[in-house]
Amino acid sequence: MxxxxxxxxxxxxxxxxxxxxxxxxxxxxxxxxxxxxxxxxxxxxxxxxxxxxxxxxxxxxxxxxxxxxxxxxxxxxxxxxxxxxxxxxxxxxxxxxxxxxxxxxxxxxxxxxxxxxxxxxxxxxxxxxxxxxxxxxxxxxxxxxxxxxxxxxxxxxxxxxxxxxxxxxxxxxxxxxxxxxxxxxxxxxxxxxxxxxxxxxxxxxxxxxxxxxxxxxxTIASPDPAEVGRSWPVPGPGDDKYTQGVVAIRAGSERYPGAAVLCTSAAVAATSGMVRYVGPGARAVLAARPEVVCHPSVAEAGTAQSWIVGPGSGTGAEAVADIDAVLARGRPTVLDADALTCVAAHPVLLRSSTAPVLLTPHAGEFDRLTGGWDRADRPGALRRYVAGLRDRGIEATVLLKGRVTLVDDGETTWSHDAGSSWAATAGSGDVLSGVAGALLANGMGAGGAASWPAVAAVVAHGEAARAAARRTGGAGAPIGAGDLLAALPGAISALRGR
Structure with missing residues (x-):
């Protein structure tokens, strides 16, 4: 570091x-x-x-x-x-x-x-x-x-x-x-x-x-990729699918089934535990990842060590109710994409949480969450927002996406330069939230805190994007989120090899 x-x-x-x-x-x-x-x-x-x-x-x-x-x-x-x-x-x-x-x-x-x-x-x-x-x-x-x-x-x-x-x-x-x-x-x-x-x-x-x-x-901290590799969860002799962490995902819609596929597939690739899925995209999810266990509703989903809510899930009354129900379960939760729009419109939702919450906005979503922020001072604006959540009793960590991504838990600001902007493509955020949620489920980091799993996910995500862009062995070419997802296992392996 x-x-x-x-x-x-x-x-x-x-x-x-x-x-x-x-x-x-x-x-x-x-x-x-x-x-x-x-x-x-x-x-x-x-x-x-x-x-x-x-x-x-x-x-x-x-x-x-x-x-x-x-x-x-x-x-x-x-x-x-x-x-x-x-x-x-x-x-x-x-x-x-x-x-x-x-x-x-x-x-x-x-x-x-x-x-x-x-x-x-x-x-x-x-x-x-x-x-x-x-x-x-x-x-x-x-x-x-x-x-x-x-x-x-x-x-x-x-x-x-x-x-x-x-x-x-x-x-x-x-x-x-x-x-x-x-x-x-x-x-x-x-x-x-x-x-x-x-x-x-x-x-x-x-x-x-x-x-x-x-x-x-x-002080700003920057992760050492080798440190990320050393901390990546690997199953031991006594592990099974439950002990490695179960992540549940409420994502996707009839309009955006791809978000469900990308998020669940990334969670599967990130760890060797178990992934549950809730949402209308079950058919597409199972076609891509038959190992995922699907459930008709949040209420009927089994036990999970963490949740991911939001990618492509909509912003209507049903989506808001599902966010509230997930947060009430008291498990570490990643709120991404549409869930952030719901939280911006209904800030009281976060009061339902009794466990760490990881919010993963891009600049526009952060604008909605804050009502406007000083883009000339990204770390200052981020720290002030996190401090406001903490003052309300919400154990929040915020991951502000960008070429240089910032993660702040109210005590430490982490900064990671992905080394390229190849990940600036539709759907890549769904992949990132899937990785972060899976690492939260595994218990990566101390005491269930969300900051280190978030940082590790950012590092692996950036490595996968660069590897995907160089898939032809040249200087790099544009990629889609599917290319990034395909490169994720190799990126994790490379991090562990360091």
Missing amino acids: RRAHPVEAIRSAERPLIEAAAESGDPDAVMRRAAAGVAHHTAELLRERTGGVYGRSVLLLVGSGDNGGDALYAGVVLRGRGCRVDAVLVDPDRAHVRGLAALLRAGGRIRRMQTPGSHEPVPDVAVDGVAGLGGVGPVRAPAARLVQSLAAAGVPWVAVDLPSGVDADTGTVHTPHVPATLTVTFGALRRAHLLASPACGRVEVVDIGLTGIPPGPQ
């Missing part, structure tokens, strides 16, 4: 190092250590992209703070490795004085703020030293034009600490921002490295001597 911390925690951890350096008479000691890491990883990127380092050209985009100083000192190291280094100063009067002097002594050059053209060669790599940890809002003119021009020319960007235009705590990605190929940060991850991972590219952490930063309420 990786952890990413808020700005204030990072600054508090860095302060003793910076103060000690100043007291020793070398105030830039920590900065040079950080810059050496930036230079090292920039050189590695140059080698990957161009086959070498010597003679390559590097452009530094330098802001006025310590972030700009890091970039300047990194330029000094790269000059020593034979690179041509040009620096563009966003605010020449406020550039880091000692770093700039060191670069000029090393043979670096100052370049005017203008986009590459007939008189300005395109560099092999650009280093973003503009905003850094305290940056808020988009990259501003005139630097914005240079950023966009270089990105359009295919120049890879190395971001120092964080890409400019990405907010460190909320992970908000503004327009324009630096589209980093590589981000080099120091000591520990910042929240945005997990929340805005597509904008950060590959993230490398350089050791600058920070001691361990204790996790706090604003």
Whole structure:
């Protein structure tokens, strides 16, 4: 598991190092250590992209703070490795004085703020030293034009600490921002490295001597796929279909029978226990998965360790009554799709629950649940909603879907980047809820809590989507939810193999 911390925690951890350096008479000691890491990883990127380092050209985009100083000192190291280094100063009067002097002594050059053209060669790599940890809002003119021009020319960007235009705590990605190929940060991850991972590219952490930063309420956690694989339920010598967990599913309708098939099939694939089905889609479900046990109503369904309600099940009075009846059973329950619309219209439904509830909205469903939310601060909006449910006595965990999916149980926020958006296809959410419900039934996680089963389901779902997209062995091709479902057993096996 990786952890990413808020700005204030990072600054508090860095302060003793910076103060000690100043007291020793070398105030830039920590900065040079950080810059050496930036230079090292920039050189590695140059080698990957161009086959070498010597003679390559590097452009530094330098802001006025310590972030700009890091970039300047990194330029000094790269000059020593034979690179041509040009620096563009966003605010020449406020550039880091000692770093700039060191670069000029090393043979670096100052370049005017203008986009590459007939008189300005395109560099092999650009280093973003503009905003850094305290940056808020988009990259501003005139630097914005240079950023966009270089990105359009295919120049890879190395971001120092964080890409400019990405907010460190909320992970908000503004327009324009630096589209980093590589981000080099120091000591520990910042929240945005997990929340805005597509904008950060590959993230490398350089050791600058920070001691361990204790996790706090604003710390973001990211699951290790190997940890997910180790925790995946596997039947033991004494297990049978009941001891492995029975999940019951109320899903599908005459209009949407496919939702029932996808959800139940995913639950079967996720564990080796037993799946019960309730709904009008029994014929289609049995045609796809004859091992599923079907029941005519919620009242007549047998014992289950968890329930899934909502995929394709409708939003009428009967659907609302079924949600209420399931929650009254006191079993961990996944509420997805149409069930979320019912809960949004009838929030009192959640009061029927006496066991953990996992809500799995996409952005539009979350909008209905909250009545409107701040999309510029996904983790903040999610935490506030979960806290409101917990204040009402509802033991809720919420899984907010996206390329970067967030899971929050009121104490910990988990973030997972699927590494692609291949799963953005109709029906893939039905597969996800089936996996999560099956893991809840198995008792994965401590004390029946929903957060770890939700996180594990998200990881497996993302792995299956990527595997399905690459089924032909190429770079990837569009998939449907059926392709994702077919790839799920292999994805789980691959996770366990790690």
